[in-house]
Amino acid sequence: MSARPVFPFPDLTRRRFIRGAAAVGALGFAPWPLRTALAAPATVLSGTEFALTIEDVSLTINGRQATATGVNGQVPAPILRWREGDTLTLAVTNRLREPSSIHWHGVRTPSPMDGVPGLSFRGIAPGETYVYRFPVRQSGTYWYHSHSMFQEQTGLYGAIVIEPKGGYAQGFDRDYVVLLSDWSFEPPERIVSNLKFQSNYYNYGQRTLGTFLDDAQRNGLADTVADRLEWGKMRMSPTDILDVSGATYAYLINGQAPAANWTALFRPGERVRLRFINGSSMSIFDVRIDGLPMTVVQADGNDVVPVTVDEFRISVAETYDVIVRPTADRAYTIFAQAEDRTGYARGTLAPRPGMAAAIPPMDPRPMRTMADMGMGSMGSMSGMTMDQGSMPGMDHSSMPGMDHGAMAGMSNMEASPEAKKLQGQVAVDNVAMMPSGRLQSAGEGFPPGRRVLSYADLRAIKPGSDSRPPSHEISLHLTGNMERFIWGFDGKKFSEAGPIEITRGDRVRFVLINDTMMEHPIHLHGLWSELENGHGEFRPYKHTINVKPGERLSYLVTADVPGRWAFHCHLLYHMETGMFREVHVA
Amino acid sequence: MIARLYRPLLMSLLSSALIACINPGPTTAEEDATVPIGIDLGGSGPVIAAAAPEGHAPPSQHRSDMQMAHEGHDDAHGTVTVNSVDPAQHKLNLSHNPIPEIGWPAMTMDFAVKPSVDLKPIKPGSRVNFTIEKGQGGMYEIQTITPAGGSR
Amino acid sequence: MSAARIVSLSLTLAAFATAAAAQTPTTNAPTSGPEPLAMPPPVMDQTIFAHVLFNEFEGRWNGSNSEFRWEGQGWVGTDYDKLWIKSEGTLQGNGVLEDGQDQFLYSRAITTYFDLQGGLRSDLDSRPTRNWAAFGIQGLAPYFFDLEVTGFVSGEGHLAAKLEASYDLLLTQRLILQPQVELNVYSKGDPARLVGAGFSDIDTGLRLRYEFDRKFAPYIGLVYEGKFGQTANFARRAGESTGDVRFVFGVRTWF
Numbered sequence: 001m002s003a004r005p006v007f008p009f010p011d012l013t014r015r016r017f018i019r020g021a022a023a024v025g026a027l028g029f030a031p032w033p034l035r036t037a038l039a040a041p042a043t044v045l046s047g048t049e050f051a052l053t054i055e056d057v058s059l060t061i062n063g064r065q066a067t068a069t070g071v072n073g074q075v076p077a078p079i080l081r082w083r084e085g086d087t088l089t090l091a092v093t094n095r096l097r098e099p100s101s102i103h104w105h106g107v108r109t110p111s112p113m114d115g116v117p118g119l120s121f122r123g124i125a126p127g128e129t130y131v132y133r134f135p136v137r138q139s140g141t142y143w144y145h146s147h148s149m150f151q152e153q154t155g156l157y158g159a160i161v162i163e164p165k166g167g168y169a170q171g172f173d174r175d176y177v178v179l180l181s182d183w184s185f186e187p188p189e190r191i192v193s194n195l196k197f198q199s200n201y202y203n204y205g206q207r208t209l210g211t212f213l214d215d216a217q218r219n220g221l222a223d224t225v226a227d228r229l230e231w232g233k234m235r236m237s238p239t240d241i242l243d244v245s246g247a248t249y250a251y252l253i254n255g256q257a258p259a260a261n262w263t264a265l266f267r268p269g270e271r272v273r274l275r276f277i278n279g280s281s282m283s284i285f286d287v288r289i290d291g292l293p294m295t296v297v298q299a300d301g302n303d304v305v306p307v308t309v310d311e312f313r314i315s316v317a318e319t320y321d322v323i324v325r326p327t328a329d330r331a332y333t334i335f336a337q338a339e340d341r342t343g344y345a346r347g348t349l350a351p352r353p354g355m356a357a358a359i360p361p362m363d364p365r366p367m368r369t370m371a372d373m374g375m376g377s378m379g380s381m382s383g384m385t386m387d388q389g390s391m392p393g394m395d396h397s398s399m400p401g402m403d404h405g406a407m408a409g410m411s412n413m414e415a416s417p418e419a420k421k422l423q424g425q426v427a428v429d430n431v432a433m434m435p436s437g438r439l440q441s442a443g444e445g446f447p448p449g450r451r452v453l454s455y456a457d458l459r460a461i462k463p464g465s466d467s468r469p470p471s472h473e474i475s476l477h478l479t480g481n482m483e484r485f486i487w488g489f490d491g492k493k494f495s496e497a498g499p500i501e502i503t504r505g506d507r508v509r510f511v512l513i514n515d516t517m518m519e520h521p522i523h524l525h526g527l528w529s530e531l532e533n534g535h536g537e538f539r540p541y542k543h544t545i546n547v548k549p550g551e552r553l554s555y556l557v558t559a560d561v562p563g564r565w566a567f568h569c570h571l572l573y574h575m576e577t578g579m580f581r582e583v584h585v586a
Numbered sequence: 587m588i589a590r591l592y593r594p595l596l597m598s599l600l601s602s603a604l605i606a607c608i609n610p611g612p613t614t615a616e617e618d619a620t621v622p623i624g625i626d627l628g629g630s631g632p633v634i635a636a637a638a639p640e641g642h643a644p645p646s647q648h649r650s651d652m653q654m655a656h657e658g659h660d661d662a663h664g665t666v667t668v669n670s671v672d673p674a675q676h677k678l679n680l681s682h683n684p685i686p687e688i689g690w691p692a693m694t695m696d697f698a699v700k701p702s703v704d705l706k707p708i709k710p711g712s713r714v715n716f717t718i719e720k721g722q723g724g725m726y727e728i729q730t731i732t733p734a735g736g737s738r
Numbered sequence: 739m740s741a742a743r744i745v746s747l748s749l750t751l752a753a754f755a756t757a758a759a760a761q762t763p764t765t766n767a768p769t770s771g772p773e774p775l776a777m778p779p780p781v782m783d784q785t786i787f788a789h790v791l792f793n794e795f796e797g798r799w800n801g802s803n804s805e806f807r808w809e810g811q812g813w814v815g816t817d818y819d820k821l822w823i824k825s826e827g828t829l830q831g832n833g834v835l836e837d838g839q840d841q842f843l844y845s846r847a848i849t850t851y852f853d854l855q856g857g858l859r860s861d862l863d864s865r866p867t868r869n870w871a872a873f874g875i876q877g878l879a880p881y882f883f884d885l886e887v888t889g890f891v892s893g894e895g896h897l898a899a900k901l902e903a904s905y906d907l908l909l910t911q912r913l914i915l916q917p918q919v920e921l922n923v924y925s926k927g928d929p930a931r932l933v934g935a936g937f938s939d940i941d942t943g944l945r946l947r948y949e950f951d952r953k954f955a956p957y958i959g960l961v962y963e964g965k966f967g968q969t970a971n972f973a974r975r976a977g978e979s980t981g982d983v984r985f986v987f988g989v990r991t992w993f
Binding site: 099116117118119121122123147149192193194196197198201204205206207208209210229232233235424425426427428429481483484486493494495566568575576577578580582 | 783789851
């Protein structure tokens with residue numbers, strides 16, 4: 001060293017300084033214990049009295065630390081274990097600096113206990129405690145999450161397991177909650193702001209010159225040019241699968257990133273019940289366990305006739321309970337890949353901790369088709385999909401090779417009158433000309449040869465409790481403008497529309513037509529949505545229904561509990577930009 | 587004055603550094619390969635009689651507000667898997683779930699079938715619904731048998 | 739530059755900065771629900787957003803001299819109503835600020851892809867200031883062309899129009915080629931500003947950018963600055979070139 005640095009401590013010798021510097025340097029490398037976020041083990045809370053505290057917690061994902069919104073110090077929130085028939089008291093204290101709330105998703109409560117600020121109650125102010133009190137009259141797997149701003153994205157979500165009064169219909173030896181979610185280190189307000197400026201901000205799978213040349217080589221230049229021009233004229237891209245992707249998300253299983261290897265233990269030969277919950281904000285997952293077929297026994301908390309599949313697509317807010325029976329003494333990978341194949345959540349089913357199985361490569365990325373644009377679909381019934389006794393479970397794979405323009409029956413492309421009114425509006429970028437019933441299709445993106453669950457496979461074990469036909473229909477178009485990132489129903493945001501009024505005791509049919517080219521998981525609070533999927537009185541009871549692009553489906557609702565119920569797309573950023581309505585049962 | 591403070595400051599920094607080194611942070615914990623283990627909520631316990639998909643009476647315990655309450659039948663019934671068919675003796679070998687109405691656990695056994703019942707449509711490996719009644723010899727006999735709906 | 743020009747320029751840049759600072763959504767405008775809600779609405783879908791974009795922020799060389807050019811926009815508002823600022827200008831090597839145009843507009847979303855805009859345009863640079871009323875549309879045309887067409891009327895009744903179009907061709911997910919063109923036309927010549935009647939000038943270029951991040955993409959490219967007709971005559975008389983090809987290097991950034 002040529003120049004002598006000037007020390008402010010004149011009596012310090014050079015050796016002492018180096019020792020001190022080393023100590024300070026070591027301090028820099030050593031983790032600071034007070035800020036350490038230890039991987040807190042999930043806890044299970046049971047009984048009838050609960051105290052939940054909403055607060056900022058430190059969360060570490062893949063070695064990077066952030067401040068998340070947790071309950072009782074953890075993300076995900078504790079597993080709540082209830083018993084059917086109990087009356088519960090849950091005191092929720094808000095220790096955040098902003099208002100909060102908790103909504104019990106899928107649990108039928110009196111309206112003031114539903115947890116939606118602005119509809120059920122005022123919300124829980126900072127420092128306040130709100131006491132929820134309600135009887136539990138159902139059983140199954142559900143979940144709970146904040147209904148305030150974007151707290152659901154920053155970690156306020158957890159599982160609810162309600163034990164059935166009379167025991168289970170299918171036996172099992174082990175029981176695990178598998179809560180899938182998505183996590184971003186970007187603040188959610190910034191995510192929305194980015195999408196408002198550039199709606200394909202997170203899409204790194206767009207069409208390029210490279211894909212053009214590939215397609216031209218495969219399909220011929222003329223066809224490829226025609227295809228590009230067709231999508232270009234509509235100013236849409238078939239690569240829009242999920243608005244927010246793995247470009248910013250880490251996908252979590254019970255709050256753990258894939259590298260953490262969350263493990264569920266079993267003894268070979270045991271039956272393991274896995275309660276899959278999609279508690280994410282914007283991500284649809286395709287779930288499978290290579291080497292283990294899954295027997296789906298419950299959907300959205302309600303028993304269905306057991307159906308064995310290799311894979312299922314679980315949309316935001318849905319739940320599926322499956323039973324698997326691993327017989328070999330080896331590990332299995334629980335693989336939940338995002339629908340746009342930009343990432344995956346991963347856990348392990350193993351006889352001993354520390355084991356891991358191979359992680360399969362992600363499937364090829366699906367692309368939107370003209371059927372998704374609402375140009376009709378090959379071979380299925382266009383228009384209504386009422387209880388027509390269509391053969392369930394016939395076609396588990398997605399409709400192959402849907403080429404535009406090559407379909408019979410496309411001659412009449414006249415949109416319905418209400419659809420015509422929507423065209424050209426600021427908040428509408430597309431209107432489905434021929435929306436079709438597509439419940440038999442599992443969706444796009446599944447390689448052939450795999451048994452994939454579709455809505456047509458869900459058959460309730462017991463017939464519905466209300467056998468009345470609907471007295472009237474409520475028809476809603478799911479609309480949006482991808483470019484401006486505005487979403488709504490019938491071209492209108494929540495603030496531009498009034499409530500949907502239903503008389504108490506009525507039996508109504510909701511008809512949903514998806515004019516957009518993205519899936520929307522539509523959730524009606526407080527009342528069951530009985531999906532009309534061809535099983536007559538054995539239609540499944542659901543709380544969240546995933547409507548595919550260009551699809552038209554219907555479900556029956558008995559308005560048996562009065563109140564102001566939220567009705568919205570459960571993709572968080574769609575909901576917050578307008579895809580929300582009040583359903584007022586009076 | 588600063589120089590006098592320096593030595594105690596350095597000592598406290600050194601000790602803090604040592605303490606910080608002793609308490610491992612998350613990265614060290616991960617290197618120890620403590621894999622997060624899922625919480626097992628336990629087994630199902632005794633199960634109710636297998637549900638019949640064609641709307642048979644549910645057992646009285648399994649009730650929730652959205653399920654229809656049927657009038658209960660008195661016959662014992664269940665849903666089973668057919669293992670083998672013996673047309674000569676008009677018998678079936680079945681694996682069935684527990685039937686609490688008559689206090690039977692899950693079993694695999696031979697059943698005599700009422701002579702009027704046609705065994706031809708019954709295939710080994712298929713799932714069926716059946717009702718049984720105690721016959722003349724005190725042995726249970728299958729009265730009706732139908733394929734279980736929603737086969738996959 | 740005179741004090742007035744400096745002040746106006748600073749105000750423009752300050753407006754940009756304010757817009758950028760307000761980029762995180764602020765509180766909701768009161769909603770017009772069917773009944774007066776004493777409680778806050780369950781979703782805030784009237785949030786105000788603000789963004790700033792610099793499409794051009796570059797140095798230009800033609801081999802003998804260099805200039806610096808910026809072209810940017812900023813807006814603040816809701817889905818339907820926004821206040822929009824547009825600014826462009828070229829700072830030449832000799833310190834003269836040319837082609838300065840600043841627009842202060844109210845923008846209203848009218849169709850799925852287009853906004854209607856109206857307001858004030860101020861030509862602020864080293865030459866005499868001119869003010870115009872502005873009226874036009876901006877949006878995404880079929881086949882993904884970004885389009886801005888604006889008409890102007892000056893206090894004296896002179897007319898002008900400007901057309902801007904660009905296209906993003908993705909070579910890879912992050913490497914993007916952008917052809918761009920800007921064309922101006924005036925009804926009457928303005929010798930003090932070296933602007934002639936008819937089609938006055940064209941500024942067109944091909945820029946290749948690499949998006950390290952969506953919000954920060956350096957680029958290189960080639961531009962052609964051309965002058966036509968009367969404008970070309972004015973330029974020749976002033977000793978300036980009438981057609982210039984320049985190499986550009988800059989950054990496309992937004993926040």
